[in-house]
Amino acid sequence: MVVSLCLALVTYVPLLWFVRETDGMPDPNHRDRLMRQEASRQTGGLLTLTAAEQKLDAYLHRIKEQEMSAAHFLPAVHFFKAKPLIEKSSVFKLLQKMPKGAALHVHGSSMVSPEWLVKNVTYRPHCYICFTWDNSVRFLFSDRQPFPRWDCFYWQLLETLRAKIGDNTGFDNSLIQHLTLFTEDPDGEYPNQDVVWEKFEKAFIAAAGLITHAPVLRDYFYRGLEELYRDNIMYVELRSGLSRTYELDGTIHDKIWNLNTFQEVTKKFIRDHPDFLGARIIISVHRALSVSEVKAAVKEAIQLKKEFPDVVVGFDMVGRENSGRTLWYFKEALSLPAELGETLPYYFHAGETDDEGTDIDQNILDALLFNTTRIGHGYALAHHPLAKELSRKRNIAVELCPISNQVLKLVSDLRNHPAAVLMSEGHPVVISSDDPSLFGTTGLSYDFYEAFVGIGGLKANLATLKELALNSIRYSSLPAPLKDAALVTWRNKWNAFISNNS
Numbered sequence: 001m002v003v004s005l006c007l008a009l010v011t012y013v014p015l016l017w018f019v020r021e022t023d024g025m026p027d028p029n030h031r032d033r034l035m036r037q038e039a040s041r042q043t044g045g046l047l048t049l050t051a052a053e054q055k056l057d058a059y060l061h062r063i064k065e066q067e068m069s070a071a072h073f074l075p076a077v078h079f080f081k082a083k084p085l086i087e088k089s090s091v092f093k094l095l096q097k098m099p100k101g102a103a104l105h106v107h108g109s110s111m112v113s114p115e116w117l118v119k120n121v122t123y124r125p126h127c128y129i130c131f132t133w134d135n136s137v138r139f140l141f142s143d144r145q146p147f148p149r150w151d152c153f154y155w156q157l158l159e160t161l162r163a164k165i166g167d168n169t170g171f172d173n174s175l176i177q178h179l180t181l182f183t184e185d186p187d188g189e190y191p192n193q194d195v196v197w198e199k200f201e202k203a204f205i206a207a208a209g210l211i212t213h214a215p216v217l218r219d220y221f222y223r224g225l226e227e228l229y230r231d232n233i234m235y236v237e238l239r240s241g242l243s244r245t246y247e248l249d250g251t252i253h254d255k256i257w258n259l260n261t262f263q264e265v266t267k268k269f270i271r272d273h274p275d276f277l278g279a280r281i282i283i284s285v286h287r288a289l290s291v292s293e294v295k296a297a298v299k300e301a302i303q304l305k306k307e308f309p310d311v312v313v314g315f316d317m318v319g320r321e322n323s324g325r326t327l328w329y330f331k332e333a334l335s336l337p338a339e340l341g342e343t344l345p346y347y348f349h350a351g352e353t354d355d356e357g358t359d360i361d362q363n364i365l366d367a368l369l370f371n372t373t374r375i376g377h378g379y380a381l382a383h384h385p386l387a388k389e390l391s392r393k394r395n396i397a398v399e400l401c402p403i404s405n406q407v408l409k410l411v412s413d414l415r416n417h418p419a420a421v422l423m424s425e426g427h428p429v430v431i432s433s434d435d436p437s438l439f440g441t442t443g444l445s446y447d448f449y450e451a452f453v454g455i456g457g458l459k460a461n462l463a464t465l466k467e468l469a470l471n472s473i474r475y476s477s478l479p480a481p482l483k484d485a486a487l488v489t490w491r492n493k494w495n496a497f498i499s500n501n502s
């Protein structure tokens, strides 16, 4: 009795107190407190801003409010149409200057702008082109007329073809179109997910002949790091299949060559840009492979991680989840490391789908069962309460790639992105770009813009941005001492950013 009386008092006294003087109107102080409490749960909600940061935050709030009341709310517009307008935005310009930390979800084969591939790489000598029956292109560097291969019977030397055509600008633009999804009419060209994914896979194949030419690959990596660095990013983890590369005479290099080259280029880049921290690789294989092929790939990845402990960080499976095989389908292959007593951290793409309740929708839970270190996309995570709880408890960050999700047609108005739920409750999240060359972006500023203005809304503030940048280092694969060093470097950059802009 005593107990229940106490409970009754605890329950009823505050309520009585609210209605006491206010005729049923809730107490404004209580309301304020609840609002503050709720705000403290969002990404960055527990950070305390310095006076200088508060000043910048107030300015940021003002300019964001202006942008949100403009005639067209940009995150609600398809990125391909919004891009030129985003580039004029004051919020965006500030985001470009902001030290954003690390890019943790970028695919190596789409990290460099297609303009560079066409205007630089295809102008190199010995570059052949072929147009395929399905309206795509293939490129090949060769010191002699190439034999028919793939679906190509007629190879033309680009130099000769360009001389015949005359109009380089028009021709180059048509080549660029093969290497990107970017177009002025996204809704007309990509009516559904199937069409956009088909073009997506085609663009990868088209670019392959350029990127896998050994001398090009060196420049390509360097250029890719440069594009990130210019956008104030200091570290990157690339998903890569480590495709074999070839020389003019047809010599083929293996994955070891690829990793050595990657390491050399990264070292050179750091020599040239001492405040850049480095680049590492998550070995990725396509989910179209068979179980035995994935088994072999897992074993190989374990081996490569031993040989390149500073470069190879783990393993992932890529390709469209909806039409591909589930993680569970590959369970025998993915259990191999545990079975062999080896370590191979996973960084699975999971839940990049809106097909709720299907087998593929289970990928998120399965990724967690296989002890994934991060979740790529996790678009479906908000619909899986248990998986969400587990990922939070185990501190497994979601790699949020807003523009990718919009272009690949999971969501059109980014205010409706399910990550709005994750960000409002402070779920571990990092922002990334997925496939910059395909989506017409470089660096992370465009994705930060969409996440900050569209997904985060007006309540996302400077603390949100600070936490997102910190998260990118916190949830990276860097070992603890390097992480600490990275945080020191980042904080210096952040403080400089604040004092230059407040």
Ligand SMILES: *[C@@H]1O[C@H](CO)[C@@H](O)[C@H](O)[C@H]1NC(C)=O
Binding pocket: 119, 120, 121, 219, 223
């Ligand atoms: C092509 O790229 C390479 C490496 O980045 C650079 O050295 C060269 O000057 C570029 N050439 C042209 C024509 O832009």
Ligand SMILES: *[C@@H]1O[C@H](CO)[C@@H](O)[C@H](O)[C@H]1NC(C)=O
Binding pocket: 334, 335, 338, 369, 370, 371
């Ligand atoms: C995942 O981690 C748990 C706990 O450390 C371990 O028991 C389990 O074997 C791991 N599973 C796999 C597939 O690696």
Ligand SMILES: [Zn+2]
Binding pocket: 105, 107, 349, 376, 434
């Ligand atoms: Zn991806």
